[in-house]
Amino acid sequence: MSVPLIQQLRIGAYITAQSLKRNKRFPLVLMLEPLFACNLACAGCGKIDYPPEVLKKRLSVDECIGAALECGAPVVSIPGGEPLIHPQIGEIVRGLTNLKKFVYLCTNALLLKEKMGLFEPGPYLTFSIHLDGLKERHDSLAGSSGVFESAVEAIRAARAKGFRVTTNTTIYGNEPISETIELFDLITGLGVEGITLSPAFSYGSAKEQDGFLKRKEAIAISRKLLFEGEKRGWKFNHSSLFLDFLAGNQNYRCTPWGNPTRNIFGWQRPCYLLNEGYAATYKELLEETDWEKYGFERNAKCADCMVHCGYEPTAVMDTIHHPLKALLVRLRGVNTSGGHEPAPSAQIKTPREST
16 A cells, blocks of 8 residues: 555544544545546546536536535545646645645646646645556547557656656456556556556446456456566555455445545535436435445446445445454455455445444
């Protein structure tokens, strides 16, 4: 795990405070989508399938800061669309970091070198740059040539200026493992803080459907990558128990309230990946969403999901409640040859429900 100590301590203190208050559901990461517009049309994405009038809409600076204050999450992830298109993205990030929020600005990096002057390096801002394959594969998924090279150049430029940088790789089933291994070696050589790894979520509107993974396939691929990562010294931007979950060694239930989404329509139910309507306020989202309807064992839309925005909060909570278990996984490494795969059973509990 490569999350800096200051961030670990702040999040740990936040979770402890929430637990002492006996709050059953609370956010860890605000998924803030200030726009849906993008300068790419990636094959595996379903987020830009909106009419032009919707793609022109933007959240204001005040709306973005207000969302962070409203839900209180210590971390804010800014995906999109492409957030660097937003004309006030510098003000949005500055306002959030002034609140001591840990901000992950998720970008394809096409505009990053041009816009880098809008930001200042520091412990509260991280550029999370999408790299879904080597040059040919990544450019093909992005639907445009030169995207991979632009991303690599932007990583080098950002690191040279002292910015925190992570990468975000979506894993598809139709890419050779050898190419992903080569990609992660390259990323590690660029000196990034960590790699975010996520099995592809099967957006129904995505142009490419062949590469979406079933749960068993996601576990098998994750085990191979984690095995190689242990040997090659890759750093993952995940908790040790989330990596253990990807390898099929933890039976977790999704906690979608851990990463609530605020976008141009409101607070999205129930999570970043599903669109089951919107709430006008965070309080309404939390109190009026039927959370029991969701999860791989309960909802067909969730059946094969192992995405970090749903399961990382569960793993982090488990880490807080069972620190010795998390420490042992971290010290020994993730078991990639034994263990068990999650069974689709209604008996699976979240860590909070188990205590």
